[in-house]
Structures are given as C-alpha cells and as structure tokens.
Amino acid sequence: MKNRIPRIYINKDLKIHEKVILNVSNTHYIIKVLRMNIQEKLEIFNDTNYVFLSKIIEIKKKIATILVLEKEKKNIESLLLIHLGLAISKNEKMNFAIQKSVELGVHMITPILSKYCNINRNKKNILKKNIYWKNIIISACQQCKRNIIPKINNAEDINIWCTKSNTNEIKIVLDPRSSTNVNQLPKNINCIRLLIGSEGGFSSLEMEKIIKHKFIQVKLGPRILRTETAAIAAVTALQMKFGDLSN
Known part of the structure; x- marks a missing residue:
C-alpha cells in the first residue's frame, strides 16, 4: 500500500528547483507532529490548481527548508x-x-x-x-x-x-x-x-x-x-x- 504524502499550504508562488524556508507553523507540523526527516517528501499547495512535490533538505533548530521537485496540475474544484x-x-x-x-x-x-x-x-x-x-x-x-x-x-x-x-x-x-x-x-x-x-x-x-x-x-x-x-x-x-x- 502506497504511503500518503503529507500536504501543507504555502502562501507563495512556487517554481521547480526552488528552495523554500518554511515558517515556524509548517516546520512544527512536519517535524514535531508528522515526525518527518531530511529527504522525506511532501506535497505543497498554494491556492492554485497545481500541487508541488517537494522534499525536506535541511532542518536547523525550528526552521526547515524544502526543495521543490516537480509540479502537477490538479483541478478538483466543483463546477457548482x-x-x-x-x-x-x-x-x-x-x-x-x-x-x-x-x-x-x-x-x-x-x-x-x-x-x-x-x-x-x-x-x-x-x-x-x-x-x-x-x-x-x-x-x-x-x-x-x-x-x-x-x-x-x-x-x-x-x-x-x-x-x-x-x-x-x-x-x-x-x-x-x-x-x-x-x-x-x-x-x-x-x-x-x-x-x-x-x-x-x-x-x-x-x-x-x-x-x-x-x-x-x-x-x-x-x-x-x-x-x-x-x-x-x-x-x-x-x-x-x-x-x-x-x-
């Protein structure tokens, strides 16, 4: 059974290969709540019809940095x-x-x-x-x-x-x-x-x-x-x- 990739929201335009420093709230969620580590992957959404597959590349104190690997269009919005x-x-x-x-x-x-x-x-x-x-x-x-x-x-x-x-x-x-x-x-x-x-x-x-x-x-x-x-x-x-x- 394929493990579900965790998702977080980032209020920011994103580009492939971009490094993004997560805010304290998102860092706490993925490190303290989800117990994620470096090299583990997560999915980012940012109020567009795209999702961005990313991975954690650095964790320092209360700040984590991710690298955006790829993006995929996913529109599941209702027409109603x-x-x-x-x-x-x-x-x-x-x-x-x-x-x-x-x-x-x-x-x-x-x-x-x-x-x-x-x-x-x-x-x-x-x-x-x-x-x-x-x-x-x-x-x-x-x-x-x-x-x-x-x-x-x-x-x-x-x-x-x-x-x-x-x-x-x-x-x-x-x-x-x-x-x-x-x-x-x-x-x-x-x-x-x-x-x-x-x-x-x-x-x-x-x-x-x-x-x-x-x-x-x-x-x-x-x-x-x-x-x-x-x-x-x-x-x-x-x-x-x-x-x-x-x-």
Missing part, C-alpha cells in the same frame, strides 16, 4: 459555485459546519449576523474568529486535497448580504415549513447563494426580508436539523443534484 451564508453559531458548531462545507466543495463562505446569533458582537472578537475560521478552511483543504482555498468574507449583517446577488445566481434559504425540496429547483443551476440560520433560525421579520429578496424557501426533509447538520445536508444535496458528488 456555492456561496454559503452561514449564520454564526457557537464555536464548535460553526467550526464544524465550515470545515465540512469546505470538504464538500463550497467556494465562498460569509459568516452572517442575524437576530438569534448567540455570540459576542464586538468587532475585534469577530475579526479574531475570522482568522481562526480561515485556518480551519486551510486545514480542511489540506485534508481533502482541495488546492484552491475557499474565500471567507468578513461577517456581514443578514439584511445587507441578502440584497446582493450575482448574474445567474439562484438564492436559497433553508426553511422546514416550505413545501419545496431540492428536486423541485430549476434545472441547470451552476451558481447558488445558500443561506442557513443559527440554532434559533431566523426571526419572522428576517424571513420576510429574505423572501422579499427573492430567496427560494427549501426544506431538506421532515426533521428539524441542527445548524451544522443543515449546512452539511444542504451542500451535499445541492452537490448531488447540480454538482460533482454524483460523479
């Missing part, structure tokens, strides 16, 4: 563009929903501030969370072998986010009271703005405004889902119907 508007929920739930949504192929995430978000709304606190969420996204890409890093936007008020849309974008909001399911959506969808609420859902006033901005109310089934389950189930259903999970 899902922009996930995810109402901010408690730490573990939000982290889990972001991680799994990335693994399932969403291309953009916007944390949403809604009435029932149970969080500290201090601006510094939210910006700190955003940095943490970006690291979760990078880690998820590292695990699932995505090479393009999905963008996470700054947190946005629900009333502002809902007014926005792109050309040919279908707007969807999960609503267990709806009579419409995924199979009843228009055919040939390739761009979706998907809105998912927090544990308390959306207020009646928020839902009125969401519908006013032409979001289609969709239910996933007869059961009420937790927010993190709803995110995973919705993205999975949409990828199965319009994306690449059926491939």
